[in-house]
Amino acid sequence: MTAPAASVSMWTPLRQPVFRALWTASAVSSVGTWMHDVGAAWLMTSLSPSPFLIALMQAASSLPFFLLALPAGALADVVDRRKMILWTQGWMLIVAALLGFLTLANITTPWILLVLTFALSLGSSMNMPVWQAVTPELVEREELPQAITLSGIVVNLSRSLGPALAGIIIAQAGTGAVFLLNAASFVGVIIVVYQWHRTPQKSGLPTERFIGAMQAGIRYVRYAPTFQSVLIRTSAYILFASALFALLPLLGRRELKLDALGYGIILGFWGIGGLAGAFILPKLRQQFSIDKLVAGSSVLMGIMMLALGSVRNFYVVCALMLLVGIASLSSMVSFTVSAQTAVPTWVRARALSVHLLVFQGCMTLGSLFWGAVAQSTSITIALTTAGVGLIVGVGLTARYRLRCAEKLDLRSSLHWDQPTNAFEPSPNDGPVLISLEYRIDPAKAEEFTKAIQALSQIRRRDGAIRWGLYQDLSDPGRFLETQIVESWAEHKRQFERVTNSDRLIEEHVRSFHIGEKPPKVSQMIYSKYTDGKGLQQPCG
Numbered sequence: 001m002t003a004p005a006a007s008v009s010m011w012t013p014l015r016q017p018v019f020r021a022l023w024t025a026s027a028v029s030s031v032g033t034w035m036h037d038v039g040a041a042w043l044m045t046s047l048s049p050s051p052f053l054i055a056l057m058q059a060a061s062s063l064p065f066f067l068l069a070l071p072a073g074a075l076a077d078v079v080d081r082r083k084m085i086l087w088t089q090g091w092m093l094i095v096a097a098l099l100g101f102l103t104l105a106n107i108t109t110p111w112i113l114l115v116l117t118f119a120l121s122l123g124s125s126m127n128m129p130v131w132q133a134v135t136p137e138l139v140e141r142e143e144l145p146q147a148i149t150l151s152g153i154v155v156n157l158s159r160s161l162g163p164a165l166a167g168i169i170i171a172q173a174g175t176g177a178v179f180l181l182n183a184a185s186f187v188g189v190i191i192v193v194y195q196w197h198r199t200p201q202k203s204g205l206p207t208e209r210f211i212g213a214m215q216a217g218i219r220y221v222r223y224a225p226t227f228q229s230v231l232i233r234t235s236a237y238i239l240f241a242s243a244l245f246a247l248l249p250l251l252g253r254r255e256l257k258l259d260a261l262g263y264g265i266i267l268g269f270w271g272i273g274g275l276a277g278a279f280i281l282p283k284l285r286q287q288f289s290i291d292k293l294v295a296g297s298s299v300l301m302g303i304m305m306l307a308l309g310s311v312r313n314f315y316v317v318c319a320l321m322l323l324v325g326i327a328s329l330s331s332m333v334s335f336t337v338s339a340q341t342a343v344p345t346w347v348r349a350r351a352l353s354v355h356l357l358v359f360q361g362c363m364t365l366g367s368l369f370w371g372a373v374a375q376s377t378s379i380t381i382a383l384t385t386a387g388v389g390l391i392v393g394v395g396l397t398a399r400y401r402l403r404c405a406e407k408l409d410l411r412s413s414l415h416w417d418q419p420t421n422a423f424e425p426s427p428n429d430g431p432v433l434i435s436l437e438y439r440i441d442p443a444k445a446e447e448f449t450k451a452i453q454a455l456s457q458i459r460r461r462d463g464a465i466r467w468g469l470y471q472d473l474s475d476p477g478r479f480l481e482t483q484i485v486e487s488w489a490e491h492k493r494q495f496e497r498v499t500n501s502d503r504l505i506e507e508h509v510r511s512f513h514i515g516e517k518p519p520k521v522s523q524m525i526y527s528k529y530t531d532g533k534g535l536q537q538p539c540g
Contacts, residue, residue: 010282013147018196019138025188027154032185034162036096037061038267039170039178040117041249042260043103047110051250051379055371058246060117062367064125065360073353074213076130077346082198085134086190088127093186095120100179128356133349136340137198145285145337153278155329157271167264208493212486216463217350220343223461226408227342227351229400234335234355235362236393237298241331242366243386244305244324247379255312255379262314269318273325281330290334290402297330298394305387309380338402344410344499409500416495417521425525427489431465433524434491436481439515445476448512452481455509459483462497463490477514488525 014020044057076084099116102108139147166178208216221227252263284293304324311317335355343351374382425432440448449469456467464483472478485491498506513519 010146010149010279013139013143013150016138019135019147021192022138022189022196023150023154025192026151027158028188029185030154030158031162031165032182034158034267034271035166035169035178036120036182038163038166038260038264039175039182040099040113042166042170042253042263043108043175044110044113045249045253047108047113051247051375052371053110053114054250055246055367055374056114057117057249058242058367058371059364060114061121062360062364064118064121065128065356066364068122068125069129069353069357069360070214070217070350071210071353072126073129073133073350073356074210074217075126076133076349076353077217078208078210078213080198081130081134081349082193082196084130085127085193088123088130089186089190089193092120092123092127093183093190095123096179096183096186100176100183102176103179104174104176125356125360129349129353132336132340132352132356134198136345136348144340145333146282148333148336148340149278149281153275155271155274157275161268161271163264163267163271164261165264167259167261170260212490213350216490217347217354219463219465220347220461221351221354223457224342224351225457227339230335230338230342230402231355231358232400233294233397233402234339235358236397237294237301237331237335237390238359238362239366240386240390240393241301241305241328242363243370243382244308245363246367246370247374247382250374251308251379251383256314256317258314266314266318266321269321270325270328273322274329275325276322277326277329278333280326281333284330290338291398294331294334294402295394295398297327297334299391301327301331302387302390302394305383305390309383309387334402341410342408344412344497346493346497411500412496413498413500413503414496415503416498418495419521419523421523425488427492428487429525430485430487430490431526432485432488432491433522433526434483434485435522435524437520437522438479438481438510438513439519440477440479440512441514442476444512445471445479448479448509451512452509454505455481458498458502458505462502463494481519491523 014023041054041057044054048054095116099108099113099120102112102116135147135151136144169178169181221231248266249263252258252266256262256266258266281293288296300323304320304327307320308317308324311320339352339355340348370382370386373385438448452469456469459467463485465486466482466484468482470480470482472480485494510519
């Protein structure tokens with residue numbers, strides 16, 4: 001049993017030394033990132049007046065996540081996560097420094113800016129899944145919502161400070177200096193991660209192959225309806241909210257006639273709102289379910305976008321951005337908590353990479369679409385349409401519940417007994433056929449068949465490439481459950497992948513079994529002597 005969220009202080013995760021050090025270093029790096037984002041968006045508005053090119057900046061930032069999220073997640077689950085963070089942070093340092101030097105030398109063009117923004121996002125897309133996957137390693141499960149909220153505080157505090165600092169630095173030293181400071185901000189994270197003595201999880205099984213790990217991640221998501229609900233709710237939100245993310249630089253420069261400092265102040269109010277939301281959110285979680293929180297924050301975000309579509313007063317826009325900050329933080333923390341609590345450890349980075357893929361894919365498509373709408377019509381029409389869509393989407397996706405994820409116990413149950421075999425196959429031998437023989441009261445056969453469908457999803461997402469249930473025609477009370485797994489090593493991994501929540505479903509299915517002994521389990525390996533050509537007739 002985990003402690004209820006209400007009994008855990010928002011600051012409790014900071015008692016963990018490694019989390020505290022990473023949280024502090026990431027705060028500095030996040031300030032640099034927001035400075036960089038403001039500088040890049042502002043530089044593009046200086047280099048080109050095209051709304052499409054400006055919206056393309058958001059697409060250049062999002063597209064690498066769409067392309068690399070799943071491979072990054074697979075790598076994060078099979079390689080040393082600490083080393084992967086070091087490599088990605090180093091890559092981003094180099095790209096940011098290069099952009100800084102080119103800008104100071106007045107060499108940067110719109111397309112150079114887009115290419116290097118894309119390159120920087122490549123590093124971020126490889127870094128994000130592994131960064132999210134290590135968070136549950138650093139804190140207790142009951143502290144995870146607070147840890148993610150603290151990360152939200154970092155984002156919103158940096159969103160408050162970064163844009164304002166960027167505006168001041170741009171006015172005094174130019175955009176290139178902002179990019180160089182961002183490059184320097186990665187150093188702190190690199191130092192902390194380098195000093196972190198992470199204890200990797202040990203297994204007697206060989207490391208998963210890269211392609212096989214990707215396939216396993218896709219298979220898991222395909223047969224995980226609780227996680228799919230998180231993906232659907234996230235995509236419905238981001239497709240419409242992306243209009244504000246993409247068009248805000250244009251709103252500030254063209255509609256409000258702001259300079260870099262004024263635009264930074266608007267983003268600063270967004271960050272202050274998010275910071276306030278981080279303190280409000282734990283109290284709201286005690287009063288409302290996560291589904292009601294997401295619905296309320298999405299409606300609030302939609303209303304703010306409707307207002308921003310028509311209001312052109314600087315001070316009113318700043319006030320609206322405070323509410324935007326509260327709404328966006330509440331939604332994004334809720335989606336992230338739901339995603340992280342809906343998947344077990346063995347596939348966490350891969351599943352979270354799919355969540356990032358959906359998030360950034362919707363951000364990319366949304367940014368391109370709303371940028372095109374704004375260019376062909378107006379910013380007002382684009383923001384108003386997106387705001388209405390966000391509100392309507394709340395009702396259309398209400399049946400996809402997020403609360404279910406919080407109820408899962410995804411710790412490994414390790415309750416499967418190892419059958420005694422006459423010989424031990426090699427890890428790569430296979431495929432493997434596993435069968436379980438049940439004795440079922442024929443009067444309850446239909447009920448049993450319906451109950452075992454939930455178990456079929458578990459078998460498939462844990463490794464089965466085929467699953468079936470068969471009834472004996474000569475003995476209607478005899479049922480045979482079969483599953484085929486790609487290799488012996490993959491089958492052995494199934495023993496570690498079964499969770500406590502899965503065990504409850506297994507126990508419900510086995511409650512239909514009326515035999516004196518448990519269902520008979522058989523394991524069969526594909527014969528290595530089979531050549532695929534059939535038997536040859538002897539000569540003579």
